[in-house]
Amino acid sequence: MQRTRNRRSIRLPNFDYSSSGAYFITICSFERRYLFGKIANNKMILSDIGFIVAEEWYRSADIRQEIQLDEFVIMPNHVHSIVFIQKSESSTPAGGEGHGPPPPPPQPPPQKKYCRAT
Numbered sequence: 880m881q882r883t884r885n886r887r888s889i890r891l892p893n894f895d896y897s898s899s900g901a902y903f904i905t906i907c908s909f910e911r912r913y914l915f916g917k918i919a920n921n922k923m924i925l926s927d928i929g930f931i932v933a934e935e936w937y938r939s940a941d942i943r944q945e946i947q948l949d950e951f952v953i954m955p956n957h958v959h960s961i962v963f964i965q966k967s968e969s970s971t972p973a974g975g976e977g978h979g980p981p982p983p984p985p986q987p988p989p990q991k992k993y994c995r996a997t
Contacts, residue, residue, distance in 0.1 A: 901962070902961070903960075907957045914955075923952075923954065
């Protein structure tokens with residue numbers, strides 16, 4: 880039987896999270912598994928998946944013109960990051976900022992094999 884968690888939302892009830900601003904983001908791996916690497920001698924050693932996470936983090940600014948990347952840290956089972964969202968006139972939905980549905984998420988590219996040079 881799967882456990883259901885009762886979490887209290889920390890989101891502000893009337894805040895438009897699609898608006899311009901700085902955002903602190905935490906992304907956890909599925910079931911908080913240690914997928915992104917390990918800590919050895921007080922240093923984070925990235926796994927192959929951890930390297931992919933880092934590459935995709937940097938690529939995010941190239942494919943999402945409305946964001947500016949700031950600091951990020953990859954931990955064994957989660958990633959902390961800070962991004963700045965700056966909406967341009969073309970990204971503002973009809974009716975003004977914060978009105979209407981958000982744009983659909985970008986479609987992922989076809990499955991690729993990821994390799995890392997050693």
